[in-house]
Amino acid sequence: MLENIKHPTTRNGKATFNLILRAAEMLFLENGYHKTTVADITHKAGVAAGTFYLYFPSKISLYQHLLLDISHTIRKEIASKIKDKTSRRDKEKEGIKAFLEYAIKNPHMYNIIWESFYIDRALFREYYESFSKRYVKGLQAAQAEGEVDDIDLEIVSYVLMGITNFVGLKLILDLGDEPKSVDSVVETIIRILDHGLFQKNA
Amino acid sequence: MLENIKHPTTRNGKATFNLILRAAEMLFLENGYHKTTVADITHKAGVAAGTFYLYFPSKISLYQHLLLDISHTIRKEIASKIKDKTSRRDKEKEGIKAFLEYAIKNPHMYNIIWESFYIDRALFREYYESFSKRYVKGLQAAQAEGEVDDIDLEIVSYVLMGITNFVGLKLILDLGDEPKSVDSVVETIIRILDHGLFQKNA
DNA sequence: TCATAAAGTGAATACCTATTCATATCATAA
DNA sequence: TTATGATATGAATAGGTATTCACTTTATGA
The missing domain is CATH 1.10.10.60 (Homeodomain-like)
Structure with missing residues (x-):
């Protein structure tokens, strides 16, 4: 292929x-x-x-090459930003921030990544599965340390990817108007990851 | 247009x-x-x-017609499933479950919805913005009741849409192999929404 | 029965675009 | 200087596909 x-x-x-x-x-x-x-x-x-x-x-071979390129760039970007954080919680926070900042700086990146779903399904699948695998590895280490709850980490990785991807999308859709600040958005997300969404009563 | x-x-x-x-x-x-x-x-x-x-x-006019059709179907599906739940937390849980079940039953729905990003950007934007608006309305009511934390509900709506969309995607990507059960996946997600992702120590 | 509008046909049109190929130029090592 | 492989050209090819249109069929109410 x-x-x-x-x-x-x-x-x-x-x-x-x-x-x-x-x-x-x-x-x-x-x-x-x-x-x-x-x-x-x-x-x-x-x-x-x-x-x-x-x-x-072929035209598609160039596309595939570019997708892999971008994929590596994003990963390196995030990895470099979180490497000096110690707790998983802070790594998560920095990682989300790095992704959102990358998305705003490169507002059309979804054009390449998501479109692969329609152009080369195998590549799309590989992109997210390998992203997920790396995520799970980091979460497992944190889980071993007792930092992260004992839950299905593969699903957690898709939960986290879904959050960053969709919130990034929201920021990009708002670019013409007055987008929210990355920091305030990161606060909202991390608050949910810290305490959940609902009020505890009793 | x-x-x-x-x-x-x-x-x-x-x-x-x-x-x-x-x-x-x-x-x-x-x-x-x-x-x-x-x-x-x-x-x-x-x-x-x-x-x-x-x-x-034109070909695209048929596509637009179908997208609106499917959009309404999904909304009705979810609305009917959550209407008899009382707490927002339970509505959320049922809504997530309904979406994931719909996704598994219609594994190619992303083909139509996400592809609109490349075919008719305005339609794509409208799809998610109106989905978000309805979400926010429900969350506001719950917030007024003190059920939901005092945070940016628009971002929350994208967080929730991101979670369901990406976990749904994961389930669909696994359809050939041995996909996880919807119930177990919903439990994982709702656990995060209930308590957050990290262990509380001290 | 028949006039009429709606529905239906499918070959022809008109346009688009990925890819090829015969040919030409360039850079460099011997 | 010259031979050679790499680089570059752009017109021609080949295949595809959305849309049109002149014409036919069908259903129905008067």
Whole structure:
């Protein structure tokens, strides 16, 4: 399913390769996969149509490459932000904040990630499953320390991904108007994760 | 942006109209919007290509019609299930359960709802914003009763939608293998909403 | 029975776009 | 300088698909 990209060997080749990659990224992010044509990409990159196929065997192979790229970037971003926090609770808080900030800085990232659901289902599934697995690993360590309740951590990972993804979506939908501050939103979320949603009476 | 559908007036016309609608629903659900052609739809419905355009001015107008349809169905489904619960906490629990059960029964519904993000952004936004508004209304009533913490309910609504959507997604991704039971999953979620995620020590 | 409007047909149209390929240029090592 | 592989070109190809339209059929009320 994964077609092989031909990486360039010369300085010029590498420059062209990156021009195409950056042009495609901007266009996919802006307009999505289906509304972006190969001609759009090569035009924006300033190269001929045929040049595209020197490096990428197909339009979808470029898309897959980009998705993996973005996926790694997000993970690294979050990992670097939480590595110096000690408690799981604080790691969670920082991780949520890092994700939301990334989302606001890259408001079209959903264009690439979610669209994979329709373009390459296996890739979509792999994206979230591997994200979940890494999440579970961190939560397990915390659970062993008694920091986290004894519950199904795989479901917890989807709960947490769902929260960050949808709240991030909300922030992005509001970008034109007056979006809430990331900090206030993180407070709301972490409050739920700290105490739950409902009032305790009696 | 919303094109007008021409509703049939005769018994035969109505039957044909529905044949097209059902065929399209099945195909969009199964294969998504872009992979479904108008020819596929008319073939499955057993009518000629031109018949499609007697009722629907375009492929996308049919898609929009279906999305609104499904949206109403989900809401009614959830509303009917939670109406006899008294506490907000129990309403929430039943609502989550109803959504997840609907998702499992209609595993491709995301095909229509999420894809609108790429097909008709305004419709997507409207879908989630109106879902959120209704959610907030319910939560406000509960907040007035002191049942729910004093926090930003709009964010809470996206938190809750994120949880149900992503856990539903997880259940659907697992459908081929051995999916977890809806009840056990609901327990995990409600436990977080009841007490939070972390252990209280001291 | 017949006029009429609604419903139905499906081949033709018109457009779009991913990919190919014959050809040309470039950079560099020998 | 020159041979060579990498890089680059862009017109042509090939396949697909939403929509139209001139025409036919059907149902029904007068």
